[in-house]
Amino acid sequence: MTDSRLHVDWTACDGRGMCVELLPELLAADDWGYPVPLDGRREPVVPAHLVGPARRAVNQCPMLALRLLGRPAN
Amino acid sequence: MSVSVDTSTRPGVTAPAGRNRLLGSGASDLASHDRRHGALPRFGSGGRLIGEVADAGLTGRGGAGFPTHRKMAEVAAGRDVVVVANAAEGEPASAKDRTLLAYAPHLVLDGLQLAAEAVAARHVHIYLRRSATAGVRAALAERHAARWDRLPVVVHTAPDTFVSGEESAVVAAVSGRRAVPADRLRRVSEVGVNGAPTLVQNVETLAHLGLIARHGPAWFRRQGTADEPGTFLATVGGAVASPGVYEAPYGIRLADAIALAGGPAAPLRAVLVGGFHGGWVPAAPDLPVSRAGLAAYGATPGAGVMIALDTATCGLAEAARIVGYLAAQSAGQCGPCVNGLPRLAETLAALARPRCDSRLAVEVERLATVVTGRGACRHPDSTGRLARSTLRAFAEDVTAHLSGRCVARRAR
Numbered sequence: 257m258t259d260s261r262l263h264v265d266w267t268a269c270d271g272r273g274m275c276v277e278l279l280p281e282l283l284a285a286d287d288w289g290y291p292v293p294l295d296g297r298r299e300p301v302v303p304a305h306l307v308g309p310a311r312r313a314v315n316q317c318p319m320l321a322l323r324l325l326g327r328p329a330n
Numbered sequence: 331m332s333v334s335v336d337t338s339t340r341p342g343v344t345a346p347a348g349r350n351r352l353l354g355s356g357a358s359d360l361a362s363h364d365r366r367h368g369a370l371p372r373f374g375s376g377g378r379l380i381g382e383v384a385d386a387g388l389t390g391r392g393g394a395g396f397p398t399h400r401k402m403a404e405v406a407a408g409r410d411v412v413v414v415a416n417a418a419e420g421e422p423a424s425a426k427d428r429t430l431l432a433y434a435p436h437l438v439l440d441g442l443q444l445a446a447e448a449v450a451a452r453h454v455h456i457y458l459r460r461s462a463t464a465g466v467r468a469a470l471a472e473r474h475a476a477r478w479d480r481l482p483v484v485v486h487t488a489p490d491t492f493v494s495g496e497e498s499a500v501v502a503a504v505s506g507r508r509a510v511p512a513d514r515l516r517r518v519s520e521v522g523v524n525g526a527p528t529l530v531q532n533v534e535t536l537a538h539l540g541l542i543a544r545h546g547p548a549w550f551r552r553q554g555t556a557d558e559p560g561t562f563l564a565t566v567g568g569a570v571a572s573p574g575v576y577e578a579p580y581g582i583r584l585a586d587a588i589a590l591a592g593g594p595a596a597p598l599r600a601v602l603v604g605g606f607h608g609g610w611v612p613a614a615p616d617l618p619v620s621r622a623g624l625a626a627y628g629a630t631p632g633a634g635v636m637i638a639l640d641t642a643t644c645g646l647a648e649a650a651r652i653v654g655y656l657a658a659q660s661a662g663q664c665g666p667c668v669n670g671l672p673r674l675a676e677t678l679a680a681l682a683r684p685r686c687d688s689r690l691a692v693e694v695e696r697l698a699t700v701v702t703g704r705g706a707c708r709h710p711d712s713t714g715r716l717a718r719s720t721l722r723a724f725a726e727d728v729t730a731h732l733s734g735r736c737v738a739r740r741a742r
Contacts, residue, residue, distance in 0.1 A: 265513040266664035267706050286700055287673075290665040298703040323515065 260307055261299040261325045262314075264291060268321035275313040275322060281306060299325065343368040345545035349553055351561050352537050353577045356433035358465075360472040363436035370440050370478060371543045372447075377406065379448040383539060385547035387559040392416060392495070392532030393607065393633040395621065398539065401529055404519040406449040408527030413451040414504055415442045417458035417533040418488035418495030421605045422655075423635045426563035427533050429575040431462045434537060435469040439483065441536030444543045446481050449529055455504050457486045458533075492606070492659035496707045497530050499661075510661040511707035532633075534563055554580040558620045562631060566591035568638035569598060580631065581623065585615030587636060596640035599738075600723055604632030606652050607712035610645065610723035613638070628719055644738040646682040646727050649720035653678050656713045667710040670701035674717055685734040691721055 262282065271289035282300050283291040293300035302310045302324065314322040343366070346355045357363035373379040384399035405411050415438065419427040431438060439456075446454045456466060463485055473479045486504050488494045494509040501522045503509035522528020531539075538560060542550050551559040558580035564587060567573040571592025578587055584601060588594055598613035609629030617623055621630050639645055657671035674697040681690040698714030705711070721728065727737045 263515065264704075265706075266666065266704060267511075267513050269665055271665050286666060286670075286704075288665060288669040290669075290704070292700065292704070296703070325515070 259326060260302040260304075260310065261297075262293070262302055262310055263299050263323040263325050265321045265323070268319045270319045270321075272318050274316050274318065278309050278313040278316065279306065282310070343544075345549045346541070349561050349579050350577050351541060351553070352430060352434055352437065352534070352563060353575070355437070357436060358433065358469075360436055360469070360476055360478065363434075367437065367440070367540075367544060370443060370480075373444065373543065374447065377403070377448070379444060379539075379543060380406065382542055382547050383448075386542045386550040387547075387557075388535065388538055388542060388550065389558070390532055391534035391538070391562055391633065393421075393604070395630060395632075398531065398535055401519060401531070402445065402449055404517075405527045405529040408520070410453075410526045411449050411451040412453045412455065412504075412523040412526045412528040413442065413446045413449065414454075414500055414523065414528060414530045415439075415456040415458075415533050415536055416495055416497075416500050416530050417456065417462060418500065418509075419459060419633075420488070420490070420492040420495045420659075421607070421633060421635060422492075423567060423605050423637055424565045424633055426565050426575045426634055428459060428462050430534055430537060430563060431458065432465055435466055436473070437537040437540045438533045439466075439469060439473060439479070440543075441531075441533075441538070441540035442483065443479055443481065444539055445529065445531060445536060451481065451529070453484070453523070453526070454481045455484045455486055455523070456533075457488050457500055457504055459490065460487050463487055491661075492656065493661050493707060493709055496709070498707065500530050501528055510663060511705075511709070513706045555618075555620055555622070557622060562634045564590070564619075564634040564636060566636045566638070568602075568636075569595045569640035569643070570638050571595050578619070581618045581620045583615060584611070584613070584617040584619055584636075587619050588638060594638060594640070596642065598638050599641045599643070600639045600645055602637040602639065602652075603627075603629045603635070605635030605637075606656055607708075607716065608632050608635065609715065609719035610639075610649075612723070627723075628715065642738055644682060644727065644736055645724040646678070646720065646731065647738075649716065649724070650675065650679040650682040653713060653717055653720075656709070656716075660709065661707075664705040664710070666701050666704040670697055670704075671710060671713055673697055674701065674713065678717060678720065681728060681731065684731050684736055686728075686731045688732050691728050694718075694721060 576590040701710035
């Protein structure tokens with residue numbers, strides 16, 4: 257099973273900040289409100305206990321800019 | 331490693347000796363090219379040429395330096411493969427791709443045919459600046475008349491922007507969309523032009539491939555270092571006597587590279603290697619221009635650009651000007667790039683003024699970190715890297731500026 261990762265489509269992201277609110281453990285806001293992965297990776301690793309909130313962030317992003325990659329089968 | 335054999339049977343065709351392999355064997359018309367290099371060899375699609383390219387150790391000459399055979403092998407596994415020769419050359423300090431196309435178009439187009447054959451491509455394209463299209467169309471017409479090419483080549487014009495040559499921007503342009511980088515969930519080698527597996531290769535890489543196919547990997551390795559074989563086209567500019575495009579082996583001493591361009595026009599302070607997406611190195615004569623030699627400075631040869639900075643020019647001011655240009659060249663798609671690069675450029679410009687604030691250097695570091703890894707392409711990452719390299723190379727200048735002095739003015 258591979259770790260889930262969060263992919264941001266930066267060409268779609270508008271910095272609304274919904275994901276930063278839903279995933280404070282993984283994301284902070286930069287000076288302009290765009291998400292900054294706290295682990296410093298291009299595609300931050302989503303630990304198993306945050307897969308639920310990460311899915312919510314993906315579903316609620318108003319710009320459809322987020323994807324959950326390599327999600328474990330369930 | 332295979333033994334070097336001149337694979338051509340034509341009398342008078344010999345492998346280029348010395349370091350001017352591309353620039354020393356130019357032939358703008360097909361008849362001269364044929365006399366010089368012989369017919370297009372036939373390798374088929376069994377992967378034999380990919381093996382030769384692997385043995386030669388050829389790497390991409392567009393800047394990233396990725397092993398060419400690996401990119402070829404990746405797409406060779408796919409169906410309906412597309413190959414694109416990339417000569418967008420959006421870097422304003424680089425002139426080597428347009429020079430090569432003017433000087434030896436048939437060597438590039440041979441390499442394109444051979445690469446296409448090796449990966450069993452269905453569609454072949456060349457993507458280049460408007461100024462180079464007429465010459466390439468004429469060369470293609472000659473080849474068509476002589477039945478030289480095995481696959482037809484479609485010509486596409488690249489817009490005159492910095493990011494137009496980025497791989498996903500190339501794919502977008504050739505697919506008929508705007509030439510800007512795209513978000514990617516899968517690699518271009520899997521999903522590229524119109525959804526097909528795509529091989530994008532710089533035109534200089536293809537020209538080297540055209541020679542490797544004729545003269546073999548052992549010949550290719552006679553220039554350069556064991557780890558970084560071959561020659562590269564260098565665009566040498568700035569404070570040199572004769573700015574221009576020259577060919578050099580990897581590992582050439584920095585002083586010898588500068589000497590190709592007539593030597594320094596004034597005492598040198600530093601050299602920006604790898605172009606606007608590169609890094610500053612000291613003007614140390616013995617520094618080898620290779621990945622290994624430049625690694626300590628966080629730089630690479632990139633696409634071969636070297637810009638010499640004299641001691642009378644302020645490196646901070648020069649870097650601020652370049653980062654300002656790069657900020658303006660953002661495709662305007664990604665928030666961190668659109669917002670972060672102008673702020674980075676303003677902060678660096680403030681640092682370039684005497685009596686600056688000591689907090690500005692820390693802010694440049696912070697902004698460079700903030701933009702990194704947060705875009706569809708690496709334009710913000712590379713711009714941030716140049717800003718960081720500037721702080722390291724010109725630390726003494728920053729200290730002087732804080733107290734209202736400038737190292738460059740003192741030297742004048």
